[in-house]
Amino acid sequence: MKSKECLKENKTAKIPLVVIGAPTATGKTSLAIELAEIFGGHIVNADSMQVYRYMDIGTAKPSPEERRRVTHHLLDVVNPDEEYNAALYAEQARTVISGLAREGRPVFVAGGTGLYIRALLHGIIETPPVDENIRNYYKGLRDRHGREYLHGLLKTRDPLAAARINPNDSVRVIRAMEVLDQSGRSIVDLQQDHAFADCPYDACRVGIRVDRETLKSRIAARTERMVEDGLLEEVHGLLERGYGENLKAMQSLGYRQVVEFIRGRHSWDRAVELINRETWLYSKRQMTWFSADKTIQWFDPDESGNVRKTVQEFFSGKHFGKNDP
RNA sequence: GGGUCGGUAGCUCAGUCGGUAGAGCAUCGGACUGAAAAUCCGAGUGUCGACAGUUCAAUUCUGUCCUGACCCA
Numbered sequence: 001m002k003s004k005e006c007l008k009e010n011k012t013a014k015i016p017l018v019v020i021g022a023p024t025a026t027g028k029t030s031l032a033i034e035l036a037e038i039f040g041g042h043i044v045n046a047d048s049m050q051v052y053r054y055m056d057i058g059t060a061k062p063s064p065e066e067r068r069r070v071t072h073h074l075l076d077v078v079n080p081d082e083e084y085n086a087a088l089y090a091e092q093a094r095t096v097i098s099g100l101a102r103e104g105r106p107v108f109v110a111g112g113t114g115l116y117i118r119a120l121l122h123g124i125i126e127t128p129p130v131d132e133n134i135r136n137y138y139k140g141l142r143d144r145h146g147r148e149y150l151h152g153l154l155k156t157r158d159p160l161a162a163a164r165i166n167p168n169d170s171v172r173v174i175r176a177m178e179v180l181d182q183s184g185r186s187i188v189d190l191q192q193d194h195a196f197a198d199c200p201y202d203a204c205r206v207g208i209r210v211d212r213e214t215l216k217s218r219i220a221a222r223t224e225r226m227v228e229d230g231l232l233e234e235v236h237g238l239l240e241r242g243y244g245e246n247l248k249a250m251q252s253l254g255y256r257q258v259v260e261f262i263r264g265r266h267s268w269d270r271a272v273e274l275i276n277r278e279t280w281l282y283s284k285r286q287m288t289w290f291s292a293d294k295t296i297q298w299f300d301p302d303e304s305g306n307v308r309k310t311v312q313e314f315f316s317g318k319h320f321g322k323n324d325p
Numbered sequence: 326g327g328g329u330c331g332g333u334a335g336c337u338c339a340g341u342c343g344g345u346a347g348a349g350c351a352u353c354g355g356a357c358u359g360a361a362a363a364u365c366c367g368a369g370u371g372u373c374g375a376c377a378g379u380u381c382a383a384u385u386c387u388g389u390c391c392u393g394a395c396c397c398a
Binding site: 024047049084085086088089090115122124126129171190191195251254256277278281282285286288 | 350353354355356359364
């Protein structure tokens, strides 16, 4: 995953960064705020859904009060119907972080989207921007002829990619097609050349581990809070603004199930049940992702003192320009 | 009280014209390079309601009982 170059480059030349990446509902938001306050830092969001405006409750975005306490970056950067993705995120996050580094401001990256964190820390292949027409063309092919057909097509054009992608995984099959059409190169070639070797940061990786039963009850509490805070009203508001259910953002966890309720496809209780269940499944996927990363140091939720010590040690001796903490 | 249709994996259900069973979801594990809160892959799971009868063999046929839904009284 991580390239050798990444490890052997001179660390002192790199921007130091604390990255808190953990499953949902483990308390990373409050940990990040606590640390940022102590060290006088800013928080850079690494959550793929909190970048959308008007989606506050269902994404568990930091509250206005929390955002007053600590400056957050990359929240509310696009409307729900705008294109957003890992490459855009990496580009914007790197720009923000460069600015903060120039001010000597400690940076805390916090979020649960593993791909976004990876793209930020290690880069992502460079390809032309997504062309909706091309994407829709292949989606159409898939819908009319099936996934196997699409994979067969990829096999004739890019056998290397076809061999690596499961025929049922049409999202990745389509992506490989796009890359080939737009760049003329196989996505596999681009990936091999890239190899996540673009590493401008010296990252201190922190994770929070919560035992499964506790996490389940935290998820239930989180869902309940969202409902109390007005998740239903938020979704109604989004629909009224014209953000329809087929948008990527509206298919995300919580929003999809509430839209289904509003459309009368299931009861409210069923919607809540599904949100809980799918949030749990999501958190397990996050655990799979993050636990594969051996650079992460794991802490229990009540160990914020130890995290603080770890961060302190990490920052000591780093160059922060004029405002060393 | 009579009738009809059910009782099979944690859940919803399919199936076996008699040779001890399967799908989806859940569970567990995994992948992830411009959709990632997305998308996909792999694995396990059962005294087939109870008891008896017929049979070489019953979850499957027969009987009784228990139990659920509905209909008629």
